[in-house]
Amino acid sequence: MYMTPDFPTAYDAIIERTKNIDPVRYARSRNFIHGSVSYLSPYISRGVISLPMIKESILKKHSFFQSEKFIQELAWREYYQRVWQHLGDTQFTDIKQPQPNVANQQLPAAILYAQTGIYGIDNAIQTLYQTGYMHNHARMYTSMLCCNMAASHWLLPSRWMYYHLLDGDLASNALSWQWVCGSFSSKKYYANQENINTYTNTQQQNTFLDHSYETIARQGIPNLLAETTTPAFTTRLPDTLPLQLNTALPLFLYNSYQIDPLWHAGEEANRVLLLEPSHFAKHPVSEKVLNFIIELALTNIPGIQVFCGELHDMKELNAFPSIHYKEHPTTAHYTGIQEPREWMFPEVTGYFPSFFGFWKKCEKYLR
Numbered sequence: 001m002y003m004t005p006d007f008p009t010a011y012d013a014i015i016e017r018t019k020n021i022d023p024v025r026y027a028r029s030r031n032f033i034h035g036s037v038s039y040l041s042p043y044i045s046r047g048v049i050s051l052p053m054i055k056e057s058i059l060k061k062h063s064f065f066q067s068e069k070f071i072q073e074l075a076w077r078e079y080y081q082r083v084w085q086h087l088g089d090t091q092f093t094d095i096k097q098p099q100p101n102v103a104n105q106q107l108p109a110a111i112l113y114a115q116t117g118i119y120g121i122d123n124a125i126q127t128l129y130q131t132g133y134m135h136n137h138a139r140m141y142t143s144m145l146c147c148n149m150a151a152s153h154w155l156l157p158s159r160w161m162y163y164h165l166l167d168g169d170l171a172s173n174a175l176s177w178q179w180v181c182g183s184f185s186s187k188k189y190y191a192n193q194e195n196i197n198t199y200t201n202t203q204q205q206n207t208f209l210d211h212s213y214e215t216i217a218r219q220g221i222p223n224l225l226a227e228t229t230t231p232a233f234t235t236r237l238p239d240t241l242p243l244q245l246n247t248a249l250p251l252f253l254y255n256s257y258q259i260d261p262l263w264h265a266g267e268e269a270n271r272v273l274l275l276e277p278s279h280f281a282k283h284p285v286s287e288k289v290l291n292f293i294i295e296l297a298l299t300n301i302p303g304i305q306v307f308c309g310e311l312h313d314m315k316e317l318n319a320f321p322s323i324h325y326k327e328h329p330t331t332a333h334y335t336g337i338q339e340p341r342e343w344m345f346p347e348v349t350g351y352f353p354s355f356f357g358f359w360k361k362c363e364k365y366l367r
Contacts, residue, residue: 007292018054042133075344075355077172081171084171103151105155111160120196143176147182158174161177235286250320252324254271254273259273263326273304275293275308277310311333
């Protein structure tokens with residue numbers, strides 16, 4: 001089993017983690033399952049810390065040359081957010097072209113039960129269930145098995161992974177799956193057993209992946225992946241106490257993607273973590289993920305209250321002098337004063353069909 005860190009929810013511990021990033025070690029070892037990765041993704045996804053905050057923290061200690069690879073990986077996340085901003089819910093359909101050679105719309109049962117027979121991948125799935133975390137390279141391997149070996153369409157398997165991820169980000173998750181399966185890239189991604197052994201510290205042989213890439217790409221669905229299933233994912237939102245609100249003060253709205261403790265910090269206001277049943281019906285998360293979201297808010301934002309209901313169900317909604325929220329695809333239906341998100345590259349907007357087209361534009365603002 002992989003050893004992964006705990007994910008503390010106290011803001012001071014999170015900030016300390018940002019200070020300990022070593023971009024040189026990261027660039028050298030990030031693809032290895034025990035490599036030097038930051039483990040900041042749950043806090044980035046939930047809006048607790050921002051990408052520009054991390055970038056600035058790194059560049060205070062390290063040169064751009066030393067930091068470039070790490071910043072480029074942060075830019076992937078920003079790129080996916082720009083795609084989501086542009087495409088909206090159409091990101092949940094095949095974007096560039098239909099996924100090739102789809103045989104089913106389900107999830108391989110061997111993935112669900114961590115019984116693929118590929119030790120590095122089975123260990124990563126078990127770790128996901130136990131911790132809410134999966135290394136990025138293991139995510140690619142898992143997606144590859146689902147889409148390119150078992151010929152499953154990417155949508156349901158991506159929903160399965162998102163359901164369990166503490167760092168679940170609808171854009172990064174859906175678009176990464178599409179990149180692997182070839183519907184948001186020029187070709188499918190494959191990894192053979194030698195590659196998986198190298199990066200997951202395993203020494204397996206004689207598996208259905210223990211072949212050349214050409215052989216793997218030509219073979220049919222392996223027997224171990226042939227059985228498929230359609231699991232149901234639901235989020236049970238907790239019963240919450242009636243809100244205690246002062247309608248003489250502004251209302252600040254937070255959600256599962258916006259839990260920024262610094263946002264209007266110190267201002268006297270009502271603060272509500274809004275957990276809408278309609279959102280979680282479309283994009284369910286596990287109990288572990290939901291509890292993590294709630295704990296992040298309650299631990300770091302003084303006076304915040306949790307409301308499980310639709311925004312329009314808040315009885316006092318029209319009584320506040322002002323309502324504030326941050327721009328995000330999940331807040332498009334909010335009413336009030338929309339405030340901008342923090343971007344690493346606010347100058348680079350619009351839709352780019354490829355990351356490297358986006359990155360080329362970003363680079364000139366770094367040097």
